[in-house]
Amino acid sequence: MTAVTTGTTTKAGAVRLRGVSKRYPGGTLALDGVDLSVQPGEFVCLVGASGCGKSTLLNLVAGLDAPTAGEIDVEGGRAAFMFQEPALFPWLKVGQNVEVPLKLRGVSRAERRAQALDLLATVRLRDVADKRPHELSGGMRQRVALARTLAQDAPVLLMDEPFAALDAMTRDALHDELERVWLERKLSVLFVTHNVREAVRLGDRIILLASRPGRVIQEFVVDQPRPRRLDDPSVAALAGEVTDRLKEEVRRHVS
Numbered sequence: 001m002t003a004v005t006t007g008t009t010t011k012a013g014a015v016r017l018r019g020v021s022k023r024y025p026g027g028t029l030a031l032d033g034v035d036l037s038v039q040p041g042e043f044v045c046l047v048g049a050s051g052c053g054k055s056t057l058l059n060l061v062a063g064l065d066a067p068t069a070g071e072i073d074v075e076g077g078r079a080a081f082m083f084q085e086p087a088l089f090p091w092l093k094v095g096q097n098v099e100v101p102l103k104l105r106g107v108s109r110a111e112r113r114a115q116a117l118d119l120l121a122t123v124r125l126r127d128v129a130d131k132r133p134h135e136l137s138g139g140m141r142q143r144v145a146l147a148r149t150l151a152q153d154a155p156v157l158l159m160d161e162p163f164a165a166l167d168a169m170t171r172d173a174l175h176d177e178l179e180r181v182w183l184e185r186k187l188s189v190l191f192v193t194h195n196v197r198e199a200v201r202l203g204d205r206i207i208l209l210a211s212r213p214g215r216v217i218q219e220f221v222v223d224q225p226r227p228r229r230l231d232d233p234s235v236a237a238l239a240g241e242v243t244d245r246l247k248e249e250v251r252r253h254v255s
């Protein structure tokens, strides 16, 4: 395990931000000169104190908002986005929910059903295709949301605290699930979390953002072999190191 303070990242990547700043109309400078990259096939976790601009950054990469300054490149020109809430359409069956992005991509009606079932099989939920979302547990709903996100067929996956609302056991299972899907599909992932252990469990790298304004202050390379467990001593040790750095940053703000 090594910790390096980042400077600019120059290599082309699946996601690349150069000098990205975001000032909201009210005047808040949410991000200030952020440089970061996600390499193809890499899993990068973004952590930082509340309000440091993590969601702002993901929204910019997703193209939901525009930066005030700087450049953002995303492989294939677009990324798929998954949120904390599964946000499934309650009036549609599970399979139909997964079909929505396929429809938007112009996949024919005949093809859609088969593709949706394949995607549900990827998250091991093929047999619930004809149920309604309310019939599923929270963890199952989030797996359906993952299948629906995969249906966007983008090489880059943006995840904004996707497991924050789940209990510890379910979250643990979802870590395994996501890791498997990421490796199978060779996705590039930018994953926001408040949970430092989760970041060490999943990430190839952890990028730490400072608050007000949001800037990259440190980067941690996680080189523990996979699959990792949340309670691995080496995971706990690195999580401790990241948390200490985070606390230092929070103290800097309150003092």
Ligand SMILES: Nc1ncnc2c1ncn2[C@@H]1O[C@H](COP(=O)(O)OP(=O)(O)OP(=O)(O)O)[C@@H](O)[C@H]1O
Binding pocket: 024, 025, 026, 028, 029, 030, 048, 049, 050, 051, 052, 053, 054, 055, 056, 057
């Ligand atoms: N639409 C907006 N208009 C004005 N200010 C905003 C807007 N969205 C976010 N902000 C401000 O920008 C800063 C960064 O917010 P952002 O939600 O990106 O942080 P975050 O790190 O994701 O926070 P949290 O961890 O609490 O979700 C905060 O000071 C927030 O109040």
